[in-house]
Amino acid sequence: MADKHMRALQYDSFGGGAAALKHVEVPIPKPSKGELLLKLEATSINPVDWKIQKGMLRPLFPRKFPWIPATDVAGEVIDVGPGVNNFKVGDKVVSMLDVFKGGGLSEYAVGSQKLTVLRPPEVSAAEGAGLPVAGLTALQALTYHGGITLDKTGPTTNVLITAASGGVGQYAVQLAKLGNIHVTATCGERNIDLVKSLGADEVIDYKTPQGAALKSPSDKKYDVVVHCATPIPWSTFEPNLGPNGKVIDITPNASAFWTAVVKKVTCSKKKLVPSLLIPKAENLEYLVGLVKEGKLKTVIDSKYPLSEGEEAWAKSIDGHATGKIIVEP
Numbered sequence: 001m002a003d004k005h006m007r008a009l010q011y012d013s014f015g016g017g018a019a020a021l022k023h024v025e026v027p028i029p030k031p032s033k034g035e036l037l038l039k040l041e042a043t044s045i046n047p048v049d050w051k052i053q054k055g056m057l058r059p060l061f062p063r064k065f066p067w068i069p070a071t072d073v074a075g076e077v078i079d080v081g082p083g084v085n086n087f088k089v090g091d092k093v094v095s096m097l098d099v100f101k102g103g104g105l106s107e108y109a110v111g112s113q114k115l116t117v118l119r120p121p122e123v124s125a126a127e128g129a130g131l132p133v134a135g136l137t138a139l140q141a142l143t144y145h146g147g148i149t150l151d152k153t154g155p156t157t158n159v160l161i162t163a164a165s166g167g168v169g170q171y172a173v174q175l176a177k178l179g180n181i182h183v184t185a186t187c188g189e190r191n192i193d194l195v196k197s198l199g200a201d202e203v204i205d206y207k208t209p210q211g212a213a214l215k216s217p218s219d220k221k222y223d224v225v226v227h228c229a230t231p232i233p234w235s236t237f238e239p240n241l242g243p244n245g246k247v248i249d250i251t252p253n254a255s256a257f258w259t260a261v262v263k264k265v266t267c268s269k270k271k272l273v274p275s276l277l278i279p280k281a282e283n284l285e286y287l288v289g290l291v292k293e294g295k296l297k298t299v300i301d302s303k304y305p306l307s308e309g310e311e312a313w314a315k316s317i318d319g320h321a322t323g324k325i326i327v328e329p
């Protein structure tokens with residue numbers, strides 16, 4: 001395996017968008033201690049992947065060039081490093097690759113056993129590959145930060161999910177509906193029926209005045225907002241929140257961080273909580289289990305072969321995906 005090569009897409013410097021991705025042949029990586037070598041069947045692209053290319057996460061990512069982007073993959077274990085006990089050659093898995101290493105836009109990648117879970121036959125590679133970043137972010141925003149119980153035992157809660165047609169939003173709507181939740185969602189007009197079909201109780205077009213103001217059609221005040229769209233000022237959220245309303249902001253800008261601090265130090269009952277994904281295998285296992293049981297699905301925007309991976313990249317940068325963009329080697 002060590003002498004063999006694989007096809008991959010990589011870039012050599014910051015910037016340049018899809019045109020800067022180069023098709024290359026590079027050595028197949030070797031699994032180190034605790035790692036698995038995966039033959040990839042599907043990779044999903046997240047906005048963070050091209051934000052890294054733009055240099056928006058400098059100096060953390062990437063640590064070196066050339067860089068093979070993307071972390072969310074599904075595939076088959078074809079080799080294991082020392083100390084791997086929970087997986088064997090032939091296992092089908094979903095994995096979130098090390099964010100400091102990337103490697104997903106390729107035919108093979110190494111993933112840590114700590115962030116890999118088994119993928120049952122009911123979960124396709126594409127559905128599984130959609131889950132790591134987007135699914136975990138939706139789950140953690142609702143549960144850890146929003147304090148929502150994802151079964152029918154919790155109190156009735158009013159939740160707003162913005163950009164409900166996107167990779168994160170589509171999972172957030174479906175997960176919220178596992179709980180005792182009234183979901184209001186925003187999306188573009190063309191996706192209203194889809195978002196309703198995912199379970200949203202009320203859907204508003206973000207391009208209308210009501211949508212821009214985030215107003216619930218039934219005059220509900222939100223207990224929790226999972227904010228997945230581009231930054232919106234606190235003054236827009238505030239009048240729509242219940243007395244203890246919380247905005248879980250997965251796209252916080254400097255102003256949002258400032259609002260979060262001010263709300264905290266003034267002991268405000270209404271809060272803004274910037275949310276950053278914490279990769280956890282037990283959460284990923286939970287999501288894969290929900291897909292297996294038919295309680296969660298991955299809405300797939302489009303699939304591209306690796307040979308056309310730059311088109312998938314451009315589609316994600318364009319910002320109008322409905323669900324997840326998948327690349328298949």
Ligand SMILES: NC(=O)c1ccc[n+]([C@@H]2O[C@H](COP(=O)([O-])OP(=O)(O)OC[C@H]3O[C@@H](n4cnc5c(N)ncnc54)[C@H](OP(=O)(O)O)[C@@H]3O)[C@@H](O)[C@H]2O)c1
Nearest residue numbers: 047137163165166167168188206229250275276277320321
């Ligand atoms: N904090 C974290 O840990 C974390 C984790 C994951 C993602 N994120 C961030 O969260 C954001 C969303 O990620 P994603 O993967 O869901 O993105 P995405 O899939 O690219 O989202 C695209 C969707 O958003 C819709 N949209 C765009 N602007 C909107 C608006 N103002 N109101 C309502 N809908 C809108 C688009 O609808 P139209 O096509 O109709 O415009 C499109 O369907 C990104 O900025 C990403 O970087 C953060």
